[in-house]
Amino acid sequence: MNKEEISVFWFRRDLRLEDNTALALALQDNVPVLPIFIFDETILGQLECKQDKRVDYIHQALQWIQTSFIKAGGGIRFFHSKPLTVFKELTKEYNVKTVYCNRDYEPHALSRDKEVGEWLQQQNIGFVTKKDQxxxxxxxxxxxxxxxxxxxxxxxxxxxxxxxxxxxxxSRVNLTVNLLQWHPDRQPSLQDIGFEKTDFKFEEPKxxxxxxxxxxxxxxxxxxxxxxxxxxxxxxxxxxxxxxxxxxxxxxxxxxxxxxxxxxxxxxxxxFPQVVDHCFKPQYEHIVWRNNEEEFLRWCEGRTGYPLVDAGMRQLNKTGFMHNRVRMVVASFLTKHLLIDWRWGEAYFAELLLDYELASNNGNWQWAAGCGCDAAPYFRIFNPTEQLKKFDRNLDYVRRWNPEFESLESQPIVEHTFARERALKVYKEALDKERR
Incomplete structure (x- = not known):
């Protein structure tokens, strides 16, 4: 029995129909195109919270674009598996001519695509990737x-x-040409992939x-x-x-x-993929971090006694978002005032930020800690009290996210001048050690 010849478009970090480079190219192929999305078991398995707003965001975005595919007579086919396993399954069902996708640049994605691309090549299946993000x-x-x-x-x-x-x-995407005509029964629910609904509501970005x-x-x-x-x-x-x-x-x-x-x-x-786990400037690996777990917990929960820092952390914990100016203040506070390793803060942000992206999260944390490629000098230490006066003078932001701050009697976790001098000393000692 002859298998139907198709090409596959693989959705990843490109959950839209408008101006989707590889999708537009795939639909110009001379065989029907099947769009797919893979809920990657490896990635999802690393998420501890089963009410992850990012997974909900992806799920809702896919529902949004699936509507357009169904109107055009086709649909996205969903999988909850590992990518290579999915393509092995698809090639049993179809005669796959080419797999199209847009390129991703994070280390895990590069490794995944190398594995999939090499296997497809062994099967004489084309693997076409395009610049898009x-x-x-x-x-x-x-x-x-x-x-x-x-x-x-x-x-x-x-x-x-x-x-x-x-x-x-x-790039102009035309779903009326070369879309594989089939009728998807249903889209998998969040429960089907091991997650739960959150309070997040997806809206088309404008x-x-x-x-x-x-x-x-x-x-x-x-x-x-x-x-x-x-x-x-x-x-x-x-x-x-x-x-x-x-x-x-x-x-x-x-x-x-x-x-x-x-x-x-x-x-x-x-x-410089080593920045995932190491300072861009190696000399900063000599910093002797205090890494006090109790102080880290107070920072995470927004209980440092500094109103702007605490408001920012509470906004993050509640919504998965933090204002960018406040991100700089809380990151500086963790690394400089508390002398806690920037990697701890980066990992905490990675768990919660809706807009988490490895490159930006890593780059900005290293910037705040003074150890990155284009970092603020280590002696630039934000004063959280002065930042509050400058950017939230009327305390509107603080009252929104930390309304009880005025009634709290607890002292700040550390006094600013003392913390600043301590940080300068520790950083200087680390750099002096490198020079020796």
Missing amino acids: VIFEQGEIKKLDGTPYTVYTPYSRRWKETLTKKDYRS LDSNIIDSYGEFRDYPAKDLTTRLGVALRFGTISIRKCVNYALLHNETWLGELIWREFFMQILYH
């Missing part, structure tokens, strides 16, 4: 000598100099001109809540980076800079 990939913005940039400002300058209109031109046009003016004030909240959409690809960059070029240079920071950290992770 970035404007420029890891090798496209380099110094004149061919080495990667490790400082943001010259990288950003070169990024802008290199940009042409074709780099942010959209570019809000009221926020983006004044982004540079208001982004540092957490009570105003005037940041784009598009981090999670970019993380899972429910919005196109090309759409964002095109808008930023027309409307706001400051927001464009944030989008470039995202790609800067991605290329750092690609070229």
Whole structure:
């Protein structure tokens, strides 16, 4: 019995139909295309909380795009397995000509794609990957000598100099051509993959001109809540980076800079994968962290006695989001005031942040700790009290997320001047040790 010849489009971090590079290419193939999504057992198995808002986000986003596929006479086929196992199953059922997907750059994804790609090649099946989640990939913005940039400002300058209109031109997706016609019975529920519903409600991400046009003016004030909240959409690809960059070029240079920071950290992770577990600057591995577990718990729970730090941690714990200015303050506080290893804080953020992305989370934590590629100098230590006066003078943000702060009688976990001097001493000793 002859098996039907098809191509496969594999959804990963590109959960949208609009401007999806590899999907648009797949639908130009001369055989029907089956879109699939794999709830990867390996990834999901690492998540301890079964009410994970990120899994719920993915699930709801897939429901959103599945509606369009069904209207076009097809649908996404879902699997809860390991990717290689899925493709072995599909090739038993179909004569698979080509597998299409958009590239991912995190270490786990690179390893996964290498394994799948090598197996497909052995079966004489094409494996076509396309650039989609970035404007420029890891090798496209380099110094004149061919080495990667490790400082943001010259990288950003070169990024802008290199940009042409074709780099942010959209791909048109037409579901009316070459979509495999079949009728999916149902989409697996969260319970089917071992998770539970959360209070998260997915909405199609949009570019809000009221926020983006004044982004540079208001982004540092957490009570105003005037940041784009598009981090999670970019993380899972429910919005196109090309759409964002095109808008930023027309409307706001400051927001464009944030989008470039995202790609800067991605290329750092690609070229220097050791940063996942180690300081970008090796000399900072000599820091003697205090790593007091009780103090770490108080930081996690928002009980440090510093209102802005505690409000930020409580916002994170409750919502999976924290305002970016406050992220810098709480990260600096953990690493400098408490002298707790940045890796502890990074891991805690990774558990809870809806917009968690390895490259940005790692890069920003190392920036705050002073040990990263483009880090704040180690002697730059945020004063959380002064940050509060500057960015939440009327205590609106603090009262929203830490309403009982005025009634608490507990003293701050550590006095600022003492903590600052202690951090400077410990950091200096680590660098002196390296020089010896």
